[in-house]
Amino acid sequence: MSDAVPENNQSQSGTPETLVQAGKSEEEQLAARVATLRHQIEEANYHYYVQDNPTLSDAEYDQLMIELQHIEQEHPELQTPDSPTQRVGAPVQDVTQHRHPVPMLSLANARSEKELQDWHRRAQNILPNAQFSYVCELKIDGLAIALTYEQGRLTIGATRGDGMVGENWTPNIRTIRQIPQRLRGEHIPAKVEVRGEIYMSIASFEKLNAEISDGKLFANPRNAAAGSLRQKDSRITASRHLDFFGYQLGYIEGMNVSSQWEALQLIREWGFPVNPNIKQANSLDEVIEYCNKWEQERFNLPYEIDGVVIKINNLAQQEELGTVARDPRWAIAFKYPPTQVATKLLDIRVNIGRTGSVNPWAMLEPMNIRGVTVSRAALHNEEDIQRKDLRIGDWVLVQRAGEVIPQVVKPIEERRTGQEEVYRLPENCPRCGTPIVRVTDQAMAYCPNPQCPARNFESITHFVSKGAMDMDTIGEKTCEQLIEAGYIQNVADFYTLTRDQLLALEGIKAKSADNMLTAIEASKQRALSRLLFGLNIRYMGEKTAQIIAGAFGNMDRLLAASETEIVKIPGIGPKIGHSVYCWLQEPANRALIERLRGVGVNMTEEQHSISGPLSGQSFLLTGRLSQMTRTAAEDAIKGLGGTIASGVSKSLNHLIVGEDAGSKLTKAQKAGVPIHDEEWLIDLLKEHVTAE
Ligand SMILES: NC(=O)c1ccc[n+]([C@@H]2O[C@H](COP(=O)([O-])OP(=O)(O)OC[C@H]3O[C@@H](n4cnc5c(N)ncnc54)[C@H](O)[C@@H]3O)[C@@H](O)[C@H]2O)c1
Numbered sequence: 001m002s003d004a005v006p007e008n009n010q011s012q013s014g015t016p017e018t019l020v021q022a023g024k025s026e027e028e029q030l031a032a033r034v035a036t037l038r039h040q041i042e043e044a045n046y047h048y049y050v051q052d053n054p055t056l057s058d059a060e061y062d063q064l065m066i067e068l069q070h071i072e073q074e075h076p077e078l079q080t081p082d083s084p085t086q087r088v089g090a091p092v093q094d095v096t097q098h099r100h101p102v103p104m105l106s107l108a109n110a111r112s113e114k115e116l117q118d119w120h121r122r123a124q125n126i127l128p129n130a131q132f133s134y135v136c137e138l139k140i141d142g143l144a145i146a147l148t149y150e151q152g153r154l155t156i157g158a159t160r161g162d163g164m165v166g167e168n169w170t171p172n173i174r175t176i177r178q179i180p181q182r183l184r185g186e187h188i189p190a191k192v193e194v195r196g197e198i199y200m201s202i203a204s205f206e207k208l209n210a211e212i213s214d215g216k217l218f219a220n221p222r223n224a225a226a227g228s229l230r231q232k233d234s235r236i237t238a239s240r241h242l243d244f245f246g247y248q249l250g251y252i253e254g255m256n257v258s259s260q261w262e263a264l265q266l267i268r269e270w271g272f273p274v275n276p277n278i279k280q281a282n283s284l285d286e287v288i289e290y291c292n293k294w295e296q297e298r299f300n301l302p303y304e305i306d307g308v309v310i311k312i313n314n315l316a317q318q319e320e321l322g323t324v325a326r327d328p329r330w331a332i333a334f335k336y337p338p339t340q341v342a343t344k345l346l347d348i349r350v351n352i353g354r355t356g357s358v359n360p361w362a363m364l365e366p367m368n369i370r371g372v373t374v375s376r377a378a379l380h381n382e383e384d385i386q387r388k389d390l391r392i393g394d395w396v397l398v399q400r401a402g403e404v405i406p407q408v409v410k411p412i413e414e415r416r417t418g419q420e421e422v423y424r425l426p427e428n429c430p431r432c433g434t435p436i437v438r439v440t441d442q443a444m445a446y447c448p449n450p451q452c453p454a455r456n457f458e459s460i461t462h463f464v465s466k467g468a469m470d471m472d473t474i475g476e477k478t479c480e481q482l483i484e485a486g487y488i489q490n491v492a493d494f495y496t497l498t499r500d501q502l503l504a505l506e507g508i509k510a511k512s513a514d515n516m517l518t519a520i521e522a523s524k525q526r527a528l529s530r531l532l533f534g535l536n537i538r539y540m541g542e543k544t545a546q547i548i549a550g551a552f553g554n555m556d557r558l559l560a561a562s563e564t565e566i567v568k569i570p571g572i573g574p575k576i577g578h579s580v581y582c583w584l585q586e587p588a589n590r591a592l593i594e595r596l597r598g599v600g601v602n603m604t605e606e607q608h609s610i611s612g613p614l615s616g617q618s619f620l621l622t623g624r625l626s627q628m629t630r631t632a633a634e635d636a637i638k639g640l641g642g643t644i645a646s647g648v649s650k651s652l653n654h655l656i657v658g659e660d661a662g663s664k665l666t667k668a669q670k671a672g673v674p675i676h677d678e679e680w681l682i683d684l685l686k687e688h689v690t691a692e
C-alpha cells in the first residue's frame with residue numbers, strides 16, 4: 001500500500017471490513033469489493049426483473065450501484081463490458097427472445113438540482129452553440145416495452161430485458177386494451193417502434209394484492225405490472241387491468257420526425273394514451289419547476305411515479321449527443337426520494353381502539369423515508385399480518401406514499417435466517433385481561449369489556465375531540481387526570497363536572513377550569529351527527545353519522561327505528577346498520593342517551609338549509625387543512641348556507657384541497673370541477689363573516 005494515499009481516502013471505496021483484511025494490497029481489496037458488488041447487483045437484478053420479487057429496496061440497490069459506478073470511474077482498469085453498470089435489467093430466461101434493433105437504454109439519474117445542472121452543462125459542453133428545449137415527462141413506475149408496427153399493424157411486443165435482448169410477450173401485450181392492434185390516423189409509417197410503459201394503477205394493485213391468498217404479495221405496482229405481463233396464460237394478463245402510456249419512438253421508417261414533442265403528438269394520434277402531464281420547457285428553470293411541482297403532486301396521481309424524465313426535444317441534437325455506457329446523454333431521470341425502505345420488524349404490539357377494536361401495529365427499526373423518521377407502522381388486523389406472512393424479526397419493506405401513516409408492504413423472505421417468529425394476536429386484552437372476541441366475517445378482534453381502561457380512555461378522548469363534541473380546551477392529559485380521579489367514568493359525566501373538581505386536578509388553575517366549563521356547556525349545542533360520531537359506535541364514522549342524523553332528524557326517531565329502516569338509508573350498509581341498531585338496543589347505552597338528554601345535550605340535527613351568502617353552492621373538502629380542522633371548515637360553510645357534498649360529481653361547485661389530497665382531486669380534475677386551496681376558502685369565509 002502506498003504511503004502517498006491519504007488515510008481517509010479508504011472510506012470512499014469500500015466498507016471498513018473489506019479494507020482491514022490483512023495481507024491484501026489495496027488493489028486486491030478493491031477488486032474483491034467490485035466482485036462482491038457485482039454479485040449483489042446481479043442477484044438483485046434477477047429477483048427484481050426475472051422474479052418480480054425484489055430482495056432489496058430501491059434505495060439499497062441504488063446505493064450498491066452508485067458505489068460500483070464510483071469505483072469503476074476512479075479505476076478504469078476494473079471496468080468490464082459485462083459489469084451491471086454497463087447494461088440494464090437481467091438477461092432473458094425461457095420465453096422467445098427479441099433483439100432490439102435500437103437498444104433500450106437506461107437513464108442516468110439526478111437526485112438534486114445541482115445534478116440536473118451538471119447534466120445540462122455536460123450536454124452544453126458537447127454542443128456549445130446549441131440552444132436546448134426540453135420535454136418533461138412523468139417517470140411512470142412500470143416496465144418499458146417496445147411495440148413494433150408494420151404497415152400500421154402490431155407485430156411484436158417485447159420487454160426491455162437487458163436492453164439489447166428482450167422477451168417477446170406479444171400475445172399477452174395484445175390483451176392490453178390501451179395498446180392499439182392497428183394504428184389510427186392519417187400518417188401511418190411503413191414501420192415504427194413505439195415505446196412506452198406498461199403500468200398498474202394503485203387501485204388495481206391494491207385490489208390484486210388483497211385477492212392474493214397464498215402469501216406472495218407484490219412489493220409495488222411496478223412488480224405487479226411486470227408479474228402480470230409475464231404470464232404463461234394470457235388470460236391472466238387480460239384479467240389484471242394493465243394500463244399503458246406511450247412516450248417514445250424507438251425508430252421510424254418512411255416518415256420524418258424532428259422532435260420528441262412531435263413524436264408524442266404522433267403517438268397520441270395513432271391511438272395510444274400519452275400522459276396528459278407532459279410539458280415542453282425552454283429553460284432548465286422551467287424543468288426544475290416541473291420537478292418540484294410533481295414531487296408533491298405525484299401523490300394525487302392514480303398511479304405511481306418515481307421521478308420525472310427530461311429529454312432534450314430536438315432529435316438531431318439527441319443524435320449528436322449520443323450515449324455513454326448504458327445511458328443516453330440527451331435524457332435524464334430526476335428521481336424523487338424513495339417511498340419504500342427496507343427495515344427490521346422488531347415487534348408487533350396492539351392498541352385497543354375506542355370501540356374496543358384490537359389494532360396491531362409494527363414496531364420498526366427506525367429509518368428515514370422521505371425525510372421523516374419512521375419507527376411504527378399500522379397493521380390492519382391479524383388476517384392482514386397472516387396474509388402478508390409477517391414474522392417478528394423479518395426484514396420488511398415499509399412504504400410511505402400519499403398517506404401519513406406508513407405501511408408495511410411485505411416481508412423480504414430471502415433475508416430470513418430462521419429465527420423469525422410467527423405472530424399470533426394475544427388471547428386476552430393486554431390492558432384489562434378480558435378474553436378477546438373475534439368477529440369471524442370481519443377479520444377484526446375486540447376487547448368486549450365496556451369498562452376496559454384502554455378502550456375507555458380512547459372513547460372519552462374521542463368524545464371531546466374536534467370532529468365530535470369539540471371541547472377544545474380539554475386535552476388528552478386532562479382526560480387522563482379526570483379518569484384517574486374517578487370523576488369521569490363515561491362521557492355523560494362531563495356534564496356534571498364541577499368547578500371544584502377541576503380545580504382539584506394538578507396544574508389546573510381557575511382560568512383554565514372556567515374555559516373547560518364553557519367548552520363543556522357549548523358542546524351541548526352540537527348537532528346530533530356530532531353526538532352520534534362521538535358515542536363510539538362501531539363503524540360510525542363522521543360521514544355515516546351525518547347520513548343517519550340527516551335521515552332521522554332527531555334521536556327519538558332514530559331510537560324508534562327498526563334495523564331495516566336504518567339499513568334502508570342510502571349510503572348505510574348492512575354492517576353499519578346492524579352495528580348502530582344493536583348499539584341503540586343496549587340498555588346501558590339507552591341510559592347513557594337519557595342522561596345526556598337530561599343534562600341538556602342537543603338531540604336534533606339542525607336543518608342545513610340555512611340561507612346565507614353561500615346558499616346554492618356545494619363544497620367538498622379533501623386532504624389535511626393547516627389552519628383549521630375539516631369539521632370546523634365544513635361547519636363554517638354550512639353556517640353561511642353552503643352544503644357539503646358527499647362525493648365528487650359534475651354538479652359539485654368547489655373542491656377545496658388540503659395537503660396530501662387523495663383520489664377526490666383526480667376525480668374533480670377529470671370532472672372539470674373548480675379546485676381551490678385552503679387560502680381561497682379562508683378568504684371566502686372571511687369575506688362573508690366580516691360582511692355581516
Ligand atoms: N430493488 C431492487 O432490487 C432493484 C433491482 C433492480 C433495479 N431496481 C430499481 O430500478 C431502477 C433502475 O431501473 P430501470 O433501469 O428500469 O430504470 P431507469 O431509472 O434506468 O429508467 C429507465 C426506465 O424509465 C421508465 N420510464 C418511465 N417513464 C418514462 C418516460 N416518460 N420516458 C422514458 N422512460 C420512462 C422506463 O421503464 C425506462 O426503461 C434502479 O434505480 C432501482 O431503483 C431495483
Ligand SMILES: [Zn+2]
Pocket residue numbers: 352429430431432433434447448449452453454455
Ligand atoms: Zn380490555
